[in-house]
Amino acid sequence: MSSYFTRAKDDLAYNERVFVEGRGHFVDDIIKPGALHMSIVRSPYARAKILSIKGGMSSKDLGARMASVGEGAMEGKNSVIQPVFATGYVNYVGEAVAAVFADDRYKSEDLLDSVEVEYEPVKPVVSIEDALSSPPIHQGLKSNIISEGWRGKEFPDPASPIVLEDVFMNRRIATNPIEPRGIVADYDGKVLSVWISTQSVHSIKEGLCEALGLGPDAVRVMQADTGGAFGSKGGLYPEYVIASFAAMKYRRPVKWIETRMEHLSSTSHGRGAKGIVKIFAERSGKITGLKGEVIVDAGAYGAGMGEFASRFIATMMTGPYMIENAHVKSTSVLTNKVTLGPYRGAGRPEASFFIERMVDKLADELKVDPVDLRILNSSESKFRSPLGMEIDAAKPFLDQAVKELDYRRKAKSTHNIGFSFFVLVPAFAPGETARVKVDGGKVSVWLGGNSHGQAHEVFVRKLVNEELGVPENLITLYRGDTGMLKDGVGSWGSRSAMVGGAAVISACRKMKEEVITKFGKYSVQSLLSGAFDVYVNEEQKGSLNSFGANLATVDIGKLGSVKVRECAAYYDVGRALNMDMVIGQIQGGMAQGIGQTLHEEMAFNEDGQLLTASISDAGVPLAEDIPNFEVKVAQNPSRLPHGAKGLGESPTIGVPTALARAIEKASGKRIRETPIRPEHIL
Amino acid sequence: MNPSSFEYFAPKRIEEAFDILAKYDGEAKILAGGQSLIPLLKLRLTSIPYVVDISRIEELSYIRESHNELHIGALTTIDDIENSASIRGKYPIIFDAASNIADPLVRNRGTVGGNISHGDPSNDMPAVMLALGAKFTIASARGDRVADADGFFIDTFTTALKYGEILREITIPGRGTHEAGCYMKNKKTAGDFSVAGIAVQIRFNNSGTIEKAGIGMTSVNPKPIRAIKAENYLKGKKVGDSVVREASRLVVSESNPSTDFYGTVEFKKQVLAKIAEDAIYMATDRAEEN
Numbered sequence: 001m002s003s004y005f006t007r008a009k010d011d012l013a014y015n016e017r018v019f020v021e022g023r024g025h026f027v028d029d030i031i032k033p034g035a036l037h038m039s040i041v042r043s044p045y046a047r048a049k050i051l052s053i054k055g056g057m058s059s060k061d062l063g064a065r066m067a068s069v070g071e072g073a074m075e076g077k078n079s080v081i082q083p084v085f086a087t088g089y090v091n092y093v094g095e096a097v098a099a100v101f102a103d104d105r106y107k108s109e110d111l112l113d114s115v116e117v118e119y120e121p122v123k124p125v126v127s128i129e130d131a132l133s134s135p136p137i138h139q140g141l142k143s144n145i146i147s148e149g150w151r152g153k154e155f156p157d158p159a160s161p162i163v164l165e166d167v168f169m170n171r172r173i174a175t176n177p178i179e180p181r182g183i184v185a186d187y188d189g190k191v192l193s194v195w196i197s198t199q200s201v202h203s204i205k206e207g208l209c210e211a212l213g214l215g216p217d218a219v220r221v222m223q224a225d226t227g228g229a230f231g232s233k234g235g236l237y238p239e240y241v242i243a244s245f246a247a248m249k250y251r252r253p254v255k256w257i258e259t260r261m262e263h264l265s266s267t268s269h270g271r272g273a274k275g276i277v278k279i280f281a282e283r284s285g286k287i288t289g290l291k292g293e294v295i296v297d298a299g300a301y302g303a304g305m306g307e308f309a310s311r312f313i314a315t316m317m318t319g320p321y322m323i324e325n326a327h328v329k330s331t332s333v334l335t336n337k338v339t340l341g342p343y344r345g346a347g348r349p350e351a352s353f354f355i356e357r358m359v360d361k362l363a364d365e366l367k368v369d370p371v372d373l374r375i376l377n378s379s380e381s382k383f384r385s386p387l388g389m390e391i392d393a394a395k396p397f398l399d400q401a402v403k404e405l406d407y408r409r410k411a412k413s414t415h416n417i418g419f420s421f422f423v424l425v426p427a428f429a430p431g432e433t434a435r436v437k438v439d440g441g442k443v444s445v446w447l448g449g450n451s452h453g454q455a456h457e458v459f460v461r462k463l464v465n466e467e468l469g470v471p472e473n474l475i476t477l478y479r480g481d482t483g484m485l486k487d488g489v490g491s492w493g494s495r496s497a498m499v500g501g502a503a504v505i506s507a508c509r510k511m512k513e514e515v516i517t518k519f520g521k522y523s524v525q526s527l528l529s530g531a532f533d534v535y536v537n538e539e540q541k542g543s544l545n546s547f548g549a550n551l552a553t554v555d556i557g558k559l560g561s562v563k564v565r566e567c568a569a570y571y572d573v574g575r576a577l578n579m580d581m582v583i584g585q586i587q588g589g590m591a592q593g594i595g596q597t598l599h600e601e602m603a604f605n606e607d608g609q610l611l612t613a614s615i616s617d618a619g620v621p622l623a624e625d626i627p628n629f630e631v632k633v634a635q636n637p638s639r640l641p642h643g644a645k646g647l648g649e650s651p652t653i654g655v656p657t658a659l660a661r662a663i664e665k666a667s668g669k670r671i672r673e674t675p676i677r678p679e680h681i682l
Numbered sequence: 683m684n685p686s687s688f689e690y691f692a693p694k695r696i697e698e699a700f701d702i703l704a705k706y707d708g709e710a711k712i713l714a715g716g717q718s719l720i721p722l723l724k725l726r727l728t729s730i731p732y733v734v735d736i737s738r739i740e741e742l743s744y745i746r747e748s749h750n751e752l753h754i755g756a757l758t759t760i761d762d763i764e765n766s767a768s769i770r771g772k773y774p775i776i777f778d779a780a781s782n783i784a785d786p787l788v789r790n791r792g793t794v795g796g797n798i799s800h801g802d803p804s805n806d807m808p809a810v811m812l813a814l815g816a817k818f819t820i821a822s823a824r825g826d827r828v829a830d831a832d833g834f835f836i837d838t839f840t841t842a843l844k845y846g847e848i849l850r851e852i853t854i855p856g857r858g859t860h861e862a863g864c865y866m867k868n869k870k871t872a873g874d875f876s877v878a879g880i881a882v883q884i885r886f887n888n889s890g891t892i893e894k895a896g897i898g899m900t901s902v903n904p905k906p907i908r909a910i911k912a913e914n915y916l917k918g919k920k921v922g923d924s925v926v927r928e929a930s931r932l933v934v935s936e937s938n939p940s941t942d943f944y945g946t947v948e949f950k951k952q953v954l955a956k957i958a959e960d961a962i963y964m965a966t967d968r969a970e971e972n
Contacts, residue, residue, distance in 0.1 A: 106684050109726070259683050261725065559868050559953050599871055603943055611943040622871055678870065678877075679949035 019453055024225030027182035027197045032253035035184070038243055039108040040256075041098040041115045042266065043090035046124035046336040046608020047137065050089055056098035056115040059085035062245050066303055067210035070203040070235030071342045071427070071492040080138055080146055082301035082339065084211065084241045090119070091137060091300035092338045093610055094265030096238040101246060101254065124336035124608035128274055128295050131333035137300065144334040146298060147307045151314040151387040155325040158280045158288040164361055165278040169673040170350050170656075172272040172297065173600040174618050175343050177228025177452075180258035181267060183240050185247035192219045192244055197226045199234040199452055200490025201480035207236030208244055223480035226452035230592070231342030232267050233452065234490050235304060260615050268304040269602050270343020271674075272297035273313055275354035279323075281362055285373045289325035290318055292354070298332040299339035306340035307332050309347050315387050316351035320394045320423035320547060321359070322379035326386040336608045342492060344592060345652040352422045356657035357671070360418075360664065370661070371407055374398060374421050390543050391423055397572060397634065401549035404570040404632050410551065416565075418661025420550045420654045426646025427493025431540035434503035435485045436464065436511055438532040443468070443475045445504065448488020449496045450480035454585065454648070459497050459577040460504055463642060467508035469524045486535070494646030497577055502640045503538035510534045544638055546572045546645040550590075550654035554662040560678025562598055562663055567655060568630035574638045574645030586631045586651050593655025595621035597663075601675050619675065685723035692735040696848060699736050700823040703846045706732040712848060713737070714757060714796035717788050742795070742850060745769065750856030756795025756849040761786070763794055773854060774968060775813065775863030775883055779806040782867060795849040798834075801841040801905070804875045808835055808906035809898030810865055813881035814854050821850040828853075835905045858893070861885035862968035866957040867900060870944065876901045877944050878954040880909075880933065882961040884916070886969050892916045901944075902937035902954055909933040912958075921966045930958040 018024040041056055053060075065081045086095045100111035125134045131144040157163075184195040192214065198204050201221040208219050226233065239256050247254040258267070277292040294313045298306025310330035317328045359377070363370035378394040385391055398421055402408065411417050433448035445460050457477040464475045478484065491500070511534045512522050519526040548571040555563045569586055576582045599619030603611040612618050637643030656674055664671040667681035691710075693699045703710050710732035713719050722728045736742070742757035745766050752773065754763070763769055764780040783789055783797070783806055797807040798818070811818075811831040818829045820843060834842045843849065867879030879900030885893045895916040897909040912932035919925045939950040 106687065109684055110686055261683065559956055560949075561868075561870075616871075616874055617943065619871065625871070677945075679945055679952075682949065682952055 018225060019227060024227065026179055026227060027184055027195055027224040028257045030184045030195050030224060032184060032186060032255070035253035035255050036101040036103065036246065036250060037105045037108045038239070038246060038254050038256040039100050039112050040096050040239060040262070041100065041112055041117065042262070043086060043093060043095040043097050045090055045119055045121050046093050046126065048090050048119035048121045050086060050097065051118040051120055053098055054116040056100045057242065057246065058098040059083060059087040062242065063087065064211045064241055066236050066238065066241065067207040068303060069207040070200060070490060071231065071305065071346065080141070080302040080334065082238070082303045084238045092336050093608060094262065094338055095300070096242065096266070099242050099246065101250070126335060126337070126604055126606060126608045128297050128333055128335070131335050137334050137336060145331055146302050146334055147310060147330070147332040149311055149330050150327065151311065151330060152327040153386065154327050155289060158325065160280040160282050160288045162281040162283065162362065162365060163278065164358065164365060166358060166361060166672065168275040168277070168354050168357055170271040170273050170353055171674060172269040172602040173343060173596055174264050174269055174602050175230040175232035175267065176263070176618060176620055177230055177232065179227025180260060180263040181233060181237065181239070182257040183243050184253060184255045185244040186253040187248040187251060190218065192248060194219070194221045194244060195224050196221060196240065197233055198223055198480065199226070199229045199450055199492055200488065201450060201482050202448060202488040203234055203490050204236065204240065205482045208240065211236065211241045212244060220483040222483070223450045225479070226450065229452040230344045231270060231346055231492060234492050235268070235341065237267070261613055264602065264613055264618055265610050266338055268339050268341025269299070269337070270341060270346065271350060271596070272340050273309065273350040275350065277317070277354050277358050279358050279362060283366065285362065285366055285368055285376045287321060287323050287362070287377050290323050291327050292317055293329040293331065296332040297335050297337065297340060299335060299337045301339050304339040304341035305346060309340060312347040313351045315389060316348060316425060317355055318385045318387055318389070319352060319355035320391060320421055321355070321377040322383060323377065324386065328387060337604060344589065345649040346493065348424065348649055349596070349653045349656060352420070352653045353657055353660070353674070356420050356422070357660065360661050369411070371402055371419050389423070389425060390545065392545060392547070394423065394547060397547040398549065400634065401570045405549060405551040405568050407551060410553065414553050416554050416662050416666035418552045418658040418665065420657035420661070422548050422653045422657070423545050424494060424548060424646050424650050424653060425543055425545050426498060426649070427495045428499065428540050428542070428544045430489065431538045432495070432499040432503045433485060433488040433535065433537045434500065434507045435533070435535045436504065436507040438511070438527055438530065441474065441528045443470050445475065445477045446481065446485040447477065447496070447500045448485065448503070449491030449500050451491060451496070454491070454496065455581055456496055456500065458581055459501055462577055463501055463504050464508055467505055468512065468527060470528065474528070487537070494648040494650070497644045498544065498638070498640060498646055499538065499540050501577065501642050501644050502540070503536055505641050506538045507534045507536045510536060544640070544645065546574065548572065548650040548654050550658040552655065552658040552662045554659065554666050556663065556666045556681060560682035562676070564594055564625065564627045564659065566630070567594065567627050567659070569651060569654065570632045570634065571647065571650045572634040572636050572645060573647045575635055575643030576633060577642065577644060582633060582647065583631050585647055587629050589648065589651025590629055590655050591621050591626055593652045594625055594659065595619065596652065597656045597659045597674050597676060598625060599675050683724055683726060686726065686729045688730055689732050690735065691732065692738050694738050694740070696739050696741065696821060699734055699739065699848060700846065702732070702734050704823060708845055710734050715759065715792040717784070717792040718796065718800045718802065736848065752854040754794055754852045754854070756851060757793050760789040760792045760794060760797065764789060772857055773863065775810055775865050775881055778865035779810045779881065782806065794852060798852070799841060799843055799849050801835060801839045803838055803903060803905050804901045806865065806867065806879055806900055809879055809881040809900040811852065812898030812906060812908045813863060813883040813896035815896055817853045818849055819851040819853065820847050822847040826850060832908060835907070838904045858885040860887065860969050860972060862965050862972060864961045864964040864968065866961045866964070868953045868957055875944065878902050878939070878950050878957060880954065880957050880961050882965045884962070884965045884969060890920055892919050892921070897933060899933070899937055899954070902939040902950060904938070907936070909936045911936055921962065926959050926962050929962060930955045933958040
């Protein structure tokens with residue numbers, strides 16, 4: 001067990017050392033003597049019958065199916081479970097068909113050519129429209145629709161004079177953390193030990209146990225330093241099951257490290273949502289009703305988030321606004337693409353894009369200021385949206401945001417300006433676990449959700465210090481380890497500082513009581529002189545939301561190139577536990593928001609081939625795309641003991657919508673999708 | 683990913699390279715800066731049993747002027763070209779292209795000869811060489827031969843270089859008194875392949891009439907080609923809005939882009955038309971400054 005961040009005097013300096021200078025101990029840094037390296041034979045077709053496989057490990061050796069775990073899978077079991085190895089037929093380019101193993105990576109990649117797979121290609125289902133009009137891609141299904149439902153109640157069309165309708169698309173994008181996925185698995189005859197780059201060791205363990213039929217005592221999952229994830233490392237993937245199975249079968253450690261090309265084709269994509277929205281409004285600008293449909297391109301199986309995402313997006317379709325009537329259909333469809341998973345925001349940015357684009361459209365229709373329209377439709381008090389969201393009083397925050405972002409003055413001097421307003425609904429329930437242990441004069445902490453670049457150790461040290469008075473240099477947060485913490489949820493959905501922080505506080509308070517019971521009163525000295533070990537599962541119910549607003553201005557070049565001139569944020573972060581971390585989170589997320597809006601896309605041709613199979617084609621934002629960010633925060637404390645609110649996903653929700661509006665104003669072309677390609681605005 | 687295994691040679695003299703190429707008749711491949719070949723090998727899009735790394739042949743790396751001509755050794759790096767004061771001053775068209783190739787890491791390793799010899803229609807130097815009317819000295823065990831840039835590019839990834847031959851030198855003809863050029867390209871993001879690129883070199887007489895125009899295009903045809911109709915049209919004309927518009931229209935008429943992830947045919951033609959106009963004006967401005 002290695003220390004997560006060993007008592008650095010300067011948290012930021014340590015975090016920079018690990019993640020910027022590449023001095024962390026990542027999965028690929030784990031060297032096991034005698035290890036096998038694994039390479040995966042992947043499908044070159046989006047859809048094909050497998051006629052024969054010669055060589056390698058394949059479905060005949062491992063017929064398991066993938067358990068559904070992690071973010072977005074918590075609502076229940078998925079209906080179309082992905083096999084670990086493609087079985088009988090392949091359903092997306094990059095699907096695992098067979099695995100080969102060798103003493104080193106060169107040799108295992110050489111072995112890929114030794115596996116002979118005979119395919120009979122079948123016409124694939126690539127687009128959402130294809131999916132709705134084509135026979136199901138899997139046998140035994142009635143259609144390609146894997147989830148369907150309604151949010152809100154049906155209502156007769158209001159007699160409002162303004163009725164506007166539009167169709168929007170957020171195209172698929174890759175998560176693209178700097179460190180791709182990776183795993184090392186080892187088996188000693190009793191326990192399968194797994195080291196992995198992940199957001200949740202507990203999800204991975206749950207998934208492996210189910211897929212391999214192992215009991216909870218037979219699997220230990222340990223997190224390596226994790227170089228980013230953005231949603232893609234919370235769930236189970238075929239390679240994890242295969243590497244674990246191979247480690248048990250060959251009784252040798254097995255390592256697999258994903259290449260960037262594999263990441264683009266075979267790690268879940270995000271977004272991939274279409275929105276059809278109709279709003280009804282009075283001439284005053286008051287929106288009286290919203291009807292619509294969300295259709296999510298779930299990919300080839302129900303794994304990941306695809307099945308759940310459409311309902312989640314539909315629930316948030318009224319945004320932060322007080323719209324009394326809303327009725328939204330949600331549909332998720334199967335396509336011959338890699339499964340859809342969470343990507344920073346995971347449904348929240350899509351919903352916000354759909355409603356914010358409609359509010360801007362209404363402003364143009366009525367020829368009024370779009371921010372005035374947002375204020376008009378915001379509530380002075382908290383309310384429950386017809387789609388089921390609990391929303392705090394929005395108007396006071398919005399009024400303040402207009403001032404903080406200096407909107408009125410900037411809107412006078414700049415035509416090319418966009419303003420967005422949103423409510424972030426983080427993954428609050430079901431709470432999180434924590435373990436705090438005191439031994440040998442030191443405090444050790446484990447959290448149910450695993451840091452993958454956010455530097456959880458910073459808030460953990462601060463909160464333990466505040467609760468127990470222990471100097472921060474005696475407090476260590478360890479990496480995720482199911483051997484040290486029996487259960488947990490995961491780090492996603494803007495939740496860790498909120499629910500992880502609350503769990504740490506709860507554990508500290510319990511420990512304080514134990515100290516008092518033992519010593520009669522509490523002191524740091526008595527705490528550190530003893531041995532204590534407290535586990536809590538701090539459950540959270542209901543929801544806890546926070547507001548945010550963004551402002552963007554742009555210039556457009558003669559050839560449709562967009563230069564972001566200015567990108568500003570004003571978010572309610574609750575009590576900021578560390579302002580540097582807050583600013584860092586926001587700036588990084590704003591860069592990703594710019595990426596989604598301007599360049600990022602996972603594009604497929606009609607044969608289901610990935611057109612964006614290299615990192616340069618994936619469109620990740622570059623330094624030249626990034627303006628100076630202006631970041632301001634409101635600190636309205638939440639009801640949690642430490643006052644924290646969710647933050648991580650705010651920038652990817654607010655930036656695309658503000659930027660889309662600024663580009664719309666600058667180009668005079670209605671913006672309906674991301675990314676916004678130069679040919680759309682030329 | 684990692685490449686499959688290959689045998690690696692790094693000769694220091696060009697004659698040694700010829701010997702190795704001869705020994706592995708047809709099976710060896712020349713590596714210069716490696717900025718195209720290494721990715722192809724790493725991604726296992728190709729495998730080559732014998733790689734002849736010629737980057738240590740120092741005699742092939744130089745920039746010098748003689749008899750009013752510019753001589754560039756084929757192994758001169760893009761970075762060296764970008765930082766050459768004489769190229770920047772006298773042949774801004776070459777500087778424009780060099781300073782916009784990919785990113786500094788690629789330019790540090792990539793060579794001008796490799797950029798030309800790879801025959802990639804999205805590489806920038808071929809269009810520049812077509813616009814300048816460059817000549818290529820091609821070396822082999824049988825001796826040197828000289829080929830015009832025009833005619834050198836046969837098809838996508840196919841040039842007039844035969845197995846066993848190595849591009850030795852690029853010779854740029856002397857520049858007239860009132861002559862200048864410009865290279866422009868449009869790309870979605872820095873470091874990306876271009877949507878379209880255009881190289882324009884114009885020579886004016888004393889009264890401001892175009893004596894000669896050279897125009898090469900990048901990324902809009904299966905191979906790098908000249909825009910001959912536009913070149914001929916410009917000859918004898920003076921630069922003005924209607925002339926530039928017509929020249930740009932002719933350039934576009936000689937392009938044959940295809941719709942792909944980088945854009946539709948229509949978009950690429952719009953881009954080409956715009957940068958063609960800009961490049962002609964820029965070349966004219968520069969010629970006037972001479």
